[in-house]
Amino acid sequence: MSALPDEMWRTVMDIGIETKSLQYRDLCSLSISCRRLRRLASEDSLWSFLLLTDFSLSADDLKRENGSISSSIQSGKFKSLYKIRYEKDREKNRLARRRVVLRMESEVAERLRKIRDLELQSSEEKEKLNMVVAELRNLRKARQASVAMNVWQPEVIRGKQKEMIQQSNVPVEFRINALEMEISLCKQQIAGFDKALRLEKRRLHEAEEQLASVKYHPLEYFRNASFQTMERIVRSKKFQHTSNIKED
Template sequence: MSASELPDELWRRILETGIHLSNLSYRDLCCISITCRRLNRISGEDFLWYSLLSSDFPQPHHNDPSSASTSSKKKSLYKIRYERDRERKRLAHRRAVLRMESEVAEHRRKVQELELQLAEEKEKMKSAVVELSNLRRVRQASVALNVWQPDVIRGRQKQVVEQCNVPVDSRINSTEMELRLCRQQIEGFDKALRVEVRRLEAAKEKLASVKYHPLQDNNLAPSPLGTRKKKLKSSSNVS
């Protein structure tokens, strides 16, 4: 017995069993509906679409205004529910992308802030190193004043010492302390920067995975339930 010789009741039972066993989706039913006039008529019957509606959207239908009219076709109700669910998923996906983009922007802001603080501390340390070097030369000059030297050299060293209004040893101690503090700050900023960069990279990877979510194609694609009529006309002569 060929497939065309099967009675309608047997076809109904085959399709119904496929839906109950989750082996037949709405896409499959739409594909079956464009094969011939007979299967188009059978696959559009309410009880099949009601089974799909109950299986894919199990929430109670009596609270849904779209299912209030008993004269409405279950296939139309399925299309309405499908498009609502697709829009809900699209919006949820969009919210997830926005949250991740905000997180990436926040990590990037923190990285830039830490880089700026690190650069400022390095500049402070560089200035402290230069100042410490100058103070040590001043101390050497003050020591050299007590040693016999030619008057020209002695005059230059005396001029260097006189330019320093604050005791040299005190300034050297404070500059060395500032230098140690700068090194500690640089070490802390550098460590925090490495951590924040890792967090930024992880957030960017997560954002990329969210942007290419499998639901994206379904969300952007038109509903297959509304694109079958033209195909049906071109294939109606098969039966």
């Protein structure tokens, strides 16, 4: 590396930046390798080009950005400008990502609320159906009892049949037809609630998957996984140490 002059290194870096083979991460990596590359990788010609391309700045924007930085910074001022703009954009992206997460969480909560409402309505409709079916069953028994009045039966049974008939304030046939129609309507309502529930649950699953993908961050996942791995290693070592003490 020391055999190559500075002009050669500048040419290599310029070509890398212009062809986008080198990015800001690569320049930062070169800067920590040695003092010579740190000096060369911090030159304004490289970072001014990165400012123009990475943030889609015009020449006038670059002049305004240059005027916003302290005049006491001479060398590496465009690198400092790049850092300022990068941190602004990173914060803006973080806030935008946070807004997306909040919107997705709100959508998931709304889906859960709709599912609870549909389950409650379906439960009420099923309870109503059971009551209607029970009433229809009793009315059919009453109709059978009215027919059986013309047949000889013991007096006790005939008295119970009279009570069942007297409890019906409307004609039995009319009420039975009404209940059969109500049962049909209840079944249609329950089928509609079940269909809506399946649809909302599918949408909820999709929203939860989108929320998980938005929340996922590779570095955070790696840090959490590494921390859990270290915890398991520490617990394993403590267990082995305790076992050795007991054996001694």
